[in-house]
Amino acid sequence: MRFRLIALLMVWFCWVAPTQAKVTFGIVPQAAELFPTVPQAQRFATYLEKRLGEEVNVRVFQQPAELHEWLNRYRVVDMAVLKVDYVRDQSPGEFQLLATVVPEGRAAEASSELVMARQGLGRGLRSRLEVVLTAMSGDPEGRQILAEVGIARLLGAKVAMPVDLTARPVPSVSQVPTPISLLPAPSPVASPVPSPRTDLQVLAEAVPLESRDEPSTPVSATPPGGEGPPAEPTKPLPAIRAGEGIDDLGGPLPVNLEADELIYDQAASAYRATGDVRLRKGALTLTSDQVFFNDSTSEARASGNVHLTDPSGYVKAEQLEYNLDSGLGRFTSGTVFMADHNFYLVGTEIEKLGEQTYRVEDGTFTTCDGEVPSWKFGASRVDVTLGKYATARNVLFYLHDIPVLYLPYVIFPAKTERESGLLMPRYGYSDKRGVELSLAYYQVIARNQDATFFFDYLSDFGTGQGIEYRYIFGEDNEGTFKGYYVNNVRDQYLRDQIKEDPSLEGTLDESDRYAVEWNHLGTLPGNWRLSSDVEYVSNRDYFEEFGESAEEYNKDQAESEVFLSRAWQNYTLAAELNYTKDLEVDDDTTLQRLPEIRFDALRQRIGETPFFYSLGTSYTYFWRQEEAVYDRSDIDDKVKGQRLSVRPAISTFFTPLDWLEVVPEIGYRERFYQTSDAGPGYEDEGIYDFSTRIGTSFSRVYASDLGPYKKIRHSIDPEVYYSYLPNVNQDHLPRFDALDRIAPENQVTYSLTNRFTARLEPEQGEAEYLEFLYLRLSQSFDFRQSRHDREDLSGRDPFSDIRAELIFSPTRVTYLDLDVRYDPHGGFLQAFNARSGLQDEEGNGLSVNYRYVRDSNEYFAGTAELAWLEPIYLGYQHRYDFTDRITLEKLFALEYRAQCWSVFLTLRDRLEDKEYMLTFALSGIGNVFRMGGEIGTKDSGEE
Known part of the structure; x- marks a missing residue:
């Protein structure tokens, strides 16, 4: 009725x-x-x-x-x-x-x-x-x-659209997750180590993949249509008086030679210049005390204060032999500086063997400026090819002029382009994994694809092999696949703990570990959208063993989702596969949705009537590896089954007053079930619902003199929302999720929303708009509860908690977010959530997160980053549980960032252990050493 x-x-x-x-x-x-x-x-x-x-x-x-x-x-x-x-x-x-x-x-x-x-x-x-x-x-x-x-x-619209509306993909560059960005790298490079494998990092070139297949247009030095006019034959010239210059000595580029004294040897076809000599060819300039130049071979020999410069860098030497055409030569007691890398080569003999290839005898190399560099490698011989590799023999590593480490042989990448090859090896040490060595190989597959392969040696744990594959197909298909596998597992760290505490014997698990991750976003033929966020680990302790941030090592489950959807003008169809692995316990009854399919008809008008119809349908197959015996008294009947839910609805919109809007809707939801033999079999149940939303909006614009706020718009949006659901017995239905037990409802919710939006008018550029204050107050009244107040001995009030939501963002880099629930019946706070933060362009930042639920939990997390003490950068993170009165984690990070090197110190204090991590990085080379260990254990009851 x-x-x-x-x-x-x-x-x-x-x-x-x-x-x-x-x-x-x-x-x-x-x-x-x-x-x-x-x-x-x-x-x-x-x-x-x-x-x-x-x-x-x-x-x-x-x-x-x-x-x-x-x-x-x-x-x-x-x-x-x-x-x-x-x-x-x-x-x-x-x-x-x-x-x-x-x-x-x-x-x-x-x-x-x-x-x-x-x-x-x-x-x-x-x-x-x-x-x-x-x-x-x-x-x-x-x-x-x-x-x-x-x-x-x-x-x-019939004219060719001048505006590109295609969403452009952002090329994916893998980044190793670091705790709250406390450990910025000395140079903007990304690591290809598969998250969460982050304890032993491997350097990769941070080069984004190109999203187009068309090759770029090559740059040609030859004029179109020919090889260019031949050079005129060189004519013998008489001796030149001191102070005069010679222009156009032959060759494809003119040469200019100036000196205090300039003599031409016609028989040798060479010039001898002495005293403040300056030779120029194109962008190259050679200065010295004395130069012999052969204009037929373009060879120059210089001595005394030799200085050779071009846009790529410079050479300083006592003596030089150099060919101006080929760019090859030999330098004695010289220094070569390559500006692109800020790279210095110093040696008794330096040979330039190719456009990007050098050989150094008895020399050093560094990326540090200054006569006494902060660090350098000394070697009996160094061979380096820019864009490929550098190798060195009999290497001594110096801090300033103090030798601290000897290595018989070193190889490292000297790459400036996205090119296949070996990456910088990494060395380290930790108490849990022992000595760590990581090797990586980077492979360019195509312009839109690349991959990194790595091999890790962990002396006290095992060996790891991994791959990270990145791709972009077309305009909007991009993704990353990561895989990591650890075999020959021998957990020496846990074995040592078992010797001290035999009760841990049952916790030893030395099976192989592996992790797989796949992230994809793109469009398939027929305008189908496909996205994936797949994460699977073989071992429940994987994140505990390899995780670095609190988000990783505190994970209680690994979730995988693959989503396929298609949108038409009035309809949408979507299918989803959802798989969850419980990392807390080995529970084979974990509920999986394989698959869930949704079909929705969007709200649309029925002919010329004022009515609108919509339709929502979903089909879900619930699967478990194992199912429990069905028991109607069990609130969580762990059975397999499938459910079909159909909800048609009719709504309308009208304005009884010019300023008032009314949107009523009535719907009916029917659910059909078919469970396995362990369940109840076939069941169905229907339930109708009714709702009405009544609202309006008032606004006014005010002039303002508050800094960049030139105008402020204040809008007030009052709203009343009524919803009704009858009380229907649903105990005979299996219980998979909340949709299987729809609670009765007969309540009205009233709210008042205030928005303040500022018009920002910078001195340059277009005006911008910033909603700097949002405030919403709301409360509900339960009619069902009001009718039972006299018989309700629990003292429940028909009025719900008063909820206040506030978002205050006076600038784009500061915010305050509050969500408060107050119980007017009891006179106390039921819940209080607060988030606040600020971040400037220099790297200083502060964030605070506080959560409180009465008689349930109280939690605090804070992060601070300080860059004011440059070159010292500090970071601190603190997480505290007020309910159990225990510190969950404290993390302190310090970085000293010099011109050509950085050192990182991280101290982490968790519930069960305290750890340290020391990382040393060289600019242009990357993290060359990383070590960590356990400072000690602590009693879990410590506050």
Whole structure:
């Protein structure tokens, strides 16, 4: 009876109440170039009414997301002005383009706004709208309306779209997770070690993959159409007087030679220059006390204060033999500086054997400036090829001038381009894994694909092999696959603990470990979207053994998800595979969704009536590796089965007053079940629901003198939401998740939302908008509880907690987020959540996270990063459980960042152990040594 009464009242209200206008135009004032004010939009609507012959209504919104919802969810707004960036971020097919907004003095390609139509708008009306919009610039009245807002014209959709709406993929560069970014690297390189394998890092070139297959256009030094004119034959020249110069000594580039004394030997076809000699060829300059130059072979021999420079660096030497054409030569007692790497080679003899290849005898190499570098490698011989590798024999590592380490042979990458080859090896030590050595090989597969292979030796644990494969296919298909496998496991650390505590004997697990991770986002043929976030580990202790951050080693489960979806104009279809591995206990009854399929019909109008219909359906197959015996008294019946849920709904929208909106909806959900033999078999149950939302919005714009805040808009949005669900017995249904036990509901929720948005006008650039304050107050009243108050001995109040939500962001780098629930009946805080933080461009930062739930838990986490003491950088993280009065983790990080090296010290204090980690990194080479260990254990009862 109640259901029929509600349905009849709903139909009656819809017919007697005024419905929306024939055409509704939505705007977000102040945020648009086209019609930034309501009066301008009203004038535009009047113009459209005259041309279309239909009523046009203007609807004002505070945020683009809200306008989006009324465009494509409620389908009340027919057309709107949206930013190009906002449209680009949405799924294809969300909107239909009507026109591109072209401002005065700007090219169409530079447009930042579009006029868009909603999904399902009739083709006839859409075509008429496009004709009217594109004709505005040719109509006197339309041209005047556009000129008032600085718009030159509206470019129709049938014209080739000048604005690229394709969402561009960001090339994926793997990064090793570091705790709260406390350990910045000395140079912006990324590590290919498969997360979570981070204790032994391997250097990789941080080169993003290119997203296009077309090769770049080669640069040619030869004029088009030929090899260029031949050089004129060299003519013998007489001796030149001191102080005079010689130009154009032959060859493809002119040579200029100046000196205090310049003599030409015609028989040898050579010049002898002495005293302040300067020889120039193109961008190359050679200065010295004396130079012999052969103009037929382009060979130069110089001695005394030799200095050779070009854009790539310089050479200083006592003597030089150099060919200006080939660029090859020999330098005695010389220094070679390569600017791209800030790389210095010093040696008694230095040979340049190729364009990028050098050989050094009895020399040193470093990336440090200064006469006494902070570090350097000395070697009997060094061979280096830029873009490939450097090798050195009989190597001594120096700190300043003090030798501290001897190595018979060293090989390291000297790469500037994305190129296949070995990467820098890593050495380290830790108490848990012993001596650590990591080797890596980087392979460029194609312009859009690369991979890193690595091998790790852990003396007290085992050997690890891994791969990280990165790819980009087409414009929007990109992903990363990571795999890591540890075999020959011998947990020496745990074995030593068992000797001290035999009760740990049963915890020893020396089986092989492996981890797999796959992340993908892209589009398949037919506009199907595919995304994946797969993470699987073989061993429950994997993250405990290899995790580095609290997010990793505190994981209680590993989740994998593969999602496939397709959106049409009015419908969406999605399928999902979800697999969860419990890392706390070996539970083979963990519930898996393999698969879950959803089909939804978006809210759309029924003919020309004021009613809208929608449909939501889902099918789920619930699978467990093992299932328990079915027991109707068990609240979590661990059985396998499948469920089909169907919920059609009818809603409407009307405005009994010009400023008041009412959106009622009635729906019916039917659930069908089929379980395995261990379950109840076939079951079904239906339940209807009813809801109504009543709301409005008021706003006003104020002038402001608060710094960059030139104008502030204050909007107030009161809302009342009523929801009803009957009390239906569902005990006969199997229980997989919350949808199987839909609780009865008869309550009203009232809320008041305040938004403050500032218009920022920088000295340069366009104006921006910042919502710097959001405040929402809400409370619910339960009618069911109010009728049982007299019999309810628990003292429950029909009024819910008062909830206050506040977000304060005075700048884009500071925020305060509060979520408070207050119990007015008991007079106490039921819950209090707070987040706050700030971050500046120099690297200073502070963040605080506090959570409190009465009689449940109280938790604090804080992070601080300090860069004011440059070159010393500090970081600190603290996590504390007030409920158990115990510190969960303390982490202190210190980095000393010099010009060419960095040292990192990390101290971590966790519940069961205290650890340290020391890392030494050389600029241009990377982390060359890392060691760590256990400082000691602690009693878990320590506060």
